[in-house]
Amino acid sequence: MDVAQLKRQLIAFTELLYREGFLDEQFNQLQQLQDENNPNFVAEVVTLFFEDAERILNELANNLDQQSVDFKKVDAHVHQLKGSSSSIGAQRIQRVCIIFRTVCNEKNVEGCLKCLQQLKHEYALMKSKLETLFNLEQQILAAGGPPSI
Amino acid sequence: MAVAGAVLRQNLPGNMDLCGKTGKGVPEFHVLAVDDSIVDRKVIEKLLRSLSCKVTVVDSGSRALQFLGLDGENSSVGFDALKVNLIMTDYSMPGMTGYELLKKIKGSSAFREIPVVIMSSERILARINRCLEEGAEEFLSKPVKFSDVERLTRYLLRGEADEVSEFGKRKLPKNCDLEVSSPSSPSSDDSSSSLCSYSRSSSPLPKRCKSV
Numbered sequence: 380m381d382v383a384q385l386k387r388q389l390i391a392f393t394e395l396l397y398r399e400g401f402l403d404e405q406f407n408q409l410q411q412l413q414d415e416n417n418p419n420f421v422a423e424v425v426t427l428f429f430e431d432a433e434r435i436l437n438e439l440a441n442n443l444d445q446q447s448v449d450f451k452k453v454d455a456h457v458h459q460l461k462g463s464s465s466s467i468g469a470q471r472i473q474r475v476c477i478i479f480r481t482v483c484n485e486k487n488v489e490g491c492l493k494c495l496q497q498l499k500h501e502y503a504l505m506k507s508k509l510e511t512l513f514n515l516e517q518q519i520l521a522a523g524g525p526p527s528i
Numbered sequence: 529m530a531v532a533g534a535v536l537r538q539n540l541p542g543n544m545d546l547c548g549k550t551g552k553g554v555p556e557f558h559v560l561a562v563d564d565s566i567v568d569r570k571v572i573e574k575l576l577r578s579l580s581c582k583v584t585v586v587d588s589g590s591r592a593l594q595f596l597g598l599d600g601e602n603s604s605v606g607f608d609a610l611k612v613n614l615i616m617t618d619y620s621m622p623g624m625t626g627y628e629l630l631k632k633i634k635g636s637s638a639f640r641e642i643p644v645v646i647m648s649s650e651r652i653l654a655r656i657n658r659c660l661e662e663g664a665e666e667f668l669s670k671p672v673k674f675s676d677v678e679r680l681t682r683y684l685l686r687g688e689a690d691e692v693s694e695f696g697k698r699k700l701p702k703n704c705d706l707e708v709s710s711p712s713s714p715s716s717d718d719s720s721s722s723l724c725s726y727s728r729s730s731s732p733l734p735k736r737c738k739s740v
């Protein structure tokens with residue numbers, strides 16, 4: 380596949396991600412920060428986010444598995460995830476976190492479990508979409524095209 | 529002078545450079561950033577580096593105090609710590625909050641003059657007021673954008689931090705979606721719905737740039 384085709388694919392795919400709410404303006408901010416000195420900046424931040432998110436999702440599962448749920452802990456974790464997802468522009472994840480915190484305030488375990496399910500689902504989707512995005516970028520680089528969109 | 533400035537700018541990879549304008553011999557603008565989130569630390573560090581600031585990033589208020597030599601230990605203050613020009617701290621951190629860190633800094637004779645900026649994803653009016661009253665330079669909404677940091681460092685470099693005449697004046701921003709995280713209180717909902725960043729100083733940069 381030639382570079383021009385790949386680039387068109389990348390643009391179309393990125394636009395789709397913004398349209399479907401997977402990404403918001405903050406992601407663009409990160410892309411603007413990427414330069415020759417830090418050509419992998421976005422990928423690095425996103426990787427940190429994935430590791431952090433996975434850690435938090437595991438903690439949440441543990442928290443909610445307890446006989447007596449510590450809602451303060453749950454809230455603290457969700458707040459963390461909300462923050463980091465907002466920092467990379469992961470809008471859909473951020474939105475689930477907002478709902479999660481409301482449900483957590485109501486001390487509704489059932490609701491929290493549902494939110495956790497939703498979070499896991501959105502996270503998996505996001506991860507796969509971003510991996511596709513980075514793959515496309517790598518292909519463009521390999522085909523000799525300039526690094527950024 | 530203009531030619532020298534142009535040459536400097538050309539050498540840099542297209543990023544804004546606040547410190548390079550005046551050429552060699554000018555000390556770098558050193559920012560101490562404090563945030564418990566690893567993602568946010570990475571982002572704020574890059575934001576500041578892209579503005580050619582020297583950056584020290586720590587993950588907690590206590591580490592920040594350690595760095596500044598304010599942790600009560602009799603360790604000598606590191607050379608680095610003496611040259612901190614700005615402290616940017618997250619509000620919500622486990623252990624010591626950004627507000628508590630702010631109080632400790634403002635309570636120290638050695639460091640109280642250093643501007644402190646608070647960052648938070650939660651726009652709670654009472655919280656914002658408290659921080660500004662305690663001496664915070666500005667309260668930035670997260671996620672922090674390049675334009676926020678650029679405006680901030682530019683204004684501090686020009687020494688306009690002295691203009692406190694507009695203390696308490698709110699800067700009305702554009703559309704911010706509000707997440708109501710405080711107990712329902714109609715008045716705070718109303719006023720906080722249009723707030724993105726708060727500062728002790730007044731209007732957006734372009735106007736202020738004209739003066740002096």
